[in-house]
Amino acid sequence: MINVADPKVLGSYLLQKNILSDLKNISIKSLGGGVSCEAIMIRSLEKSFVVKQALPKLRVKEDWFSDVTRIVNEKDCLDFYNKVAPEHVPKLLFYDEENYLFGMEAAPESSKMWKELLLAGTIDFDVAHKVAMALADVHNAAAKDKEVLQRFASQKFFVELRIDPYLRTTAIRHPSLEKIVNQEISRLIENKQTLVHGDYSPKNILVNGPQIYILDFEVAHIGDPSFDLAFLTNHFILKAIKNKQWALGYLNLAAYTMETYLNRINFTDVGALEHNTIKTLALLFLARVDGKSSVEYITKNEDKDLIRKISYGMLQNNINNYRDLTNYFLKEINVLP
DSSP states (O other): OOOTTSHHHHHHHHHHTTSOSOOTTOEEEEOOOTTTEEEEEEEOSSOEEEEEEEOSBOSSSSOOBOOTTHHHHHHHHHHHHHHHOGGGSOOEEEEETTTTEEEEEOOOTTOEEHHHHHHTTOOOHHHHHHHHHHHHHHHHHHHTOHHHHHHTOOOHHHIIIIIIIIIIHHHHHOGGGHHHHHHHHHHHHHOOOEEEOSOOOGGGEEEETTEEEEOOOTTOEEEOTHHHHHHHHHHHHHHHHHTGGGHHHHHHHHHHHHHHHHHHOOSSOHHHHHHHHHHHHHHHHHHHHHSSSOOTTOOOHHHHHHHHHHHHHHHHTTOOSHHHHHHHHHHHTTOOO
């Protein structure tokens, strides 16, 4: 594979492939790419786009490897999202199977990561509405599409990037939860209802005024929709631990997102889905302090212990909807509604 992180190598590659006609007035900037990939922004007088390349070893403290062919999975899922929700995703521009990379349209320079806005206390229900509606539309469409159900049938990357590092690692570190973790894993794998994004997170959603851009589809697979909902809202309740002064806002955002999504879908029982989502959420919440991918902004030991306490409490008290979760959560962190 070429090294896209090297500006000279990438520039030569873009010329060779006729993606750019020259390198005058060109800006090449690394976007970091998170833990699993290289993402490079290219801006020129001709066009602006992002080149994304999968990494074989993820950027975390512990050893964590994944097959780089997941870039094909991501490219195909991006293409499907473009068919269902084209106003909310960038367009695919080119793909290179040999180098495990693709290029896609760049969001405007003024775009901001939703994660950063949330951490700064900007709790925007309009953004949450768009995010929930887009996910519901994709889930509705995929659940009825036999071709999509077949194309994304493999759960290899979901197991490598989510089940093992998040859930199985957490079960090892919390043996008393092994039975319930194994039950959740079985459901998430065996309940093959629709196309699950697998990384539906505020860090993968850019906001530019009224526009949102959904990114990072490498974990896409056919599975249980509760994972996407739990994975998304987990980031809201984690921020309620980080910024307790805005806890009610984050929790209301989680409940609103779930309600908006449930009112939109038409392929499964909404009551059972919300119940299942809460169970998955409790385990993912715990996994962000005791799994392989710990959340970077939860640094205080007392906050980590609080997450452990709330996670166990969610399971033990059989909380099965977001309104009850809000009341329970606020009580545990000593914040009055």
